[in-house]
Amino acid sequence: MSYTKLFEKGKIGRLELKNRIVMPAMGCSLASSTGEASQEMITYYAKRAKGGAGLIITEITRIDDETGIGTPNQLSVTDLKHIPQLTRLAEAVHAYNTKIFVQLHHPGNQTPSRLLHGKQIVSASDVTCSVIGEKPRALTTEEVEGLVKKFVFGAYVAKAAGIDGVELHAAHGYLLDQFMSPHTNKRTDRYGGDFLGRMRMITEIIKGIQATCGPTYPISVRMDGAEYISDGIDQAEGIKIAKYLESLGIQALNVSCGTYESGYTIVEPAMLKEGWKADLARQIKANVSIPVIAVNTIKHPAFAESLLEEDVCDFVGIGRGFLADAEWGTKAQKGQDLYIRKCIGCLECFRILNTLRPVECTLNPLLGREYHWDHLHKTGQHRKVAVLGGGPAGMEAAIVLAKRQFDVTLFEATDKLGGTMNLAAIPPHKELLGEFVETMAAQVEEAGVQVVYNTKATPEDLKEAGFEAIFMAIGGQPIVPNLPGIDQAITAESVLKGEHDLHDQKIVIIGGGVTGLETAETLAKDNQVTVIEMANQVGTTLYASYRGVLLKEMHDMGITIKTEHRLTHIEDHQVYTKHGDEDVAFEADTVVLAMGVKPKREALEDFEKVFDQVILLGDTDHPGQIREALHSAYDRAFVFDLG
CATH class of the missing domain: 3.20.20.70 (Aldolase class I)
Structure with a gap:
């Protein structure tokens, strides 16, 4: 245009x-x-x-x-x-x-x-x-x-x-x-x-x-x-x-x-x-x-x-x-x-x-x-490097490595790039994240990265194909605490993926971080939503004015927020919490867990047996926000050296 x-x-x-x-x-x-x-x-x-x-x-x-x-x-x-x-x-x-x-x-x-x-x-x-x-x-x-x-x-x-x-x-x-x-x-x-x-x-x-x-x-x-x-x-x-x-x-x-x-x-x-x-x-x-x-x-x-x-x-x-x-x-x-x-x-x-x-x-x-960027070391000499996972960290690392003249292949287990950013783009006002996924995908292609979809590469296959190092960015998995009745709950991830038909229900969301709050907004149109947070406030990682506008919107949507309530167990459509010395119960047709994520590292040991260099990125390394994922991926790809 x-x-x-x-x-x-x-x-x-x-x-x-x-x-x-x-x-x-x-x-x-x-x-x-x-x-x-x-x-x-x-x-x-x-x-x-x-x-x-x-x-x-x-x-x-x-x-x-x-x-x-x-x-x-x-x-x-x-x-x-x-x-x-x-x-x-x-x-x-x-x-x-x-x-x-x-x-x-x-x-x-x-x-x-x-x-x-x-x-x-x-x-x-x-x-x-x-x-x-x-x-x-x-x-x-x-x-x-x-x-x-x-x-x-x-x-x-x-x-x-x-x-x-x-x-x-x-x-x-x-x-x-x-x-x-x-x-x-x-x-x-x-x-x-x-x-x-x-x-x-x-x-x-x-x-x-x-x-x-x-x-x-x-x-x-x-x-x-x-x-x-x-x-x-x-x-x-x-x-x-x-x-x-x-x-x-x-x-x-x-x-x-x-x-x-x-x-x-x-x-x-x-x-x-x-x-x-x-x-x-x-x-x-x-x-x-x-x-x-x-x-x-x-x-x-x-x-x-x-x-x-x-x-x-x-x-x-x-x-x-x-x-x-x-x-x-x-x-x-x-x-x-x-x-x-x-x-x-x-x-x-x-x-x-x-x-x-x-x-x-x-x-x-x-x-x-x-x-x-003026001191980017283009020392890759077209040696083969594999990036596992096409989320923000994987894509950023792939782009930087390709510009450093490594021969980069990105293996994505699904049929599209973006990882959890695709879910983060679903709540209200997050449309620009969807655009960012499209931009990063275009930049991956522009950098000359080969992308292989619907593939979970094994260490043996990658070694045989001549790859010399692995950047592992396969994400994290929801934290599910070992509490009585926890099997009755579903995860925010599964909600945002559209795996549940939730209408006209009393929904209790456990966790008042960004994911919990945005999941609450997503569900509030058709449901009565309560957010339970064990800390003394919600959205603590957000900038004050962003948090203020978000909380006002949630209030206007009728979302209830309860802080300093610690989940103890779930039983018979009741969420039981501890508020100081008081036991408090909340009625719930559905309980949604938004308690953060932990790294996916099940395959790490297998890869480390085969490759001398396995570099962890994003939630696979340390769960955090998109900024942490992108920045750490950039940093590690920038300084990476095969020796």
């Missing part, structure tokens, strides 16, 4: 862009400990430039070392010493005719004091962000004036380094938004009060940048079309802000929405569909004449094209899409949509960042360490 609008040239001010694709700012925590652009960060952005982004906007970039630290290993423009590495970053991106902006940022009350070395966090007023849970102090008038100068100095550093423009982060509840929003700005000095007072800080920053860097140096403002919080910026106020910012002579508006307190509106889980907030950008574009960049949970190139065709925006922001696949743009331009690993909205990227680690992606083991 041809995407005419998506790959049409565009302009932000006088700056010409090769297409309409913008990679918006996303935290990556890849800078050095002192804030320089590290080689890892430079390579990370360069790969997205090579992969088709017309404009890249860096992660939130620190303008103040005292109160403005938002993440560990954050890019910084607080000192002239940062210029050399920023210049290298700009040059790396420019090599692919891609432009780059630095996003200037201060977190305000949306950062923990531990990142400020124990200093109290600051804000426009002493309004606490409920997510952070720490009371900030209101900045003095003199401190606000000082921060204005630091934003301007940050822009000066960026321009001196050869950066093409800057973006002011005035959205998502960060400091500039805290001054603009009546929810957080209760000031009585000139930086508070009426609309113009609340806009004064960003006004002074914009005018300062124009005076320092020149009136045509591109300035974009990332703003909220709406905050989705009480007494915050609503859609009408968002339009008013956009028109005012345009009057100041900025070159672009980057429209997003939400704050930490509105949760999922900033980083949407899989439940929110592509384009759910398109109207925010559409209304702002209808009221301004400068370019509008819009993020809209975009997964597919065709949807991005439609936003441009329908005049929703002038540029599309492809954020997590570029995390999942650095070549999102070039693959779209070549019509290779099938080969794009499309973000599945699991929010693992944000969960990992919240643990103060560099960003990771479930689907992309290379994220944050793109330099690995």
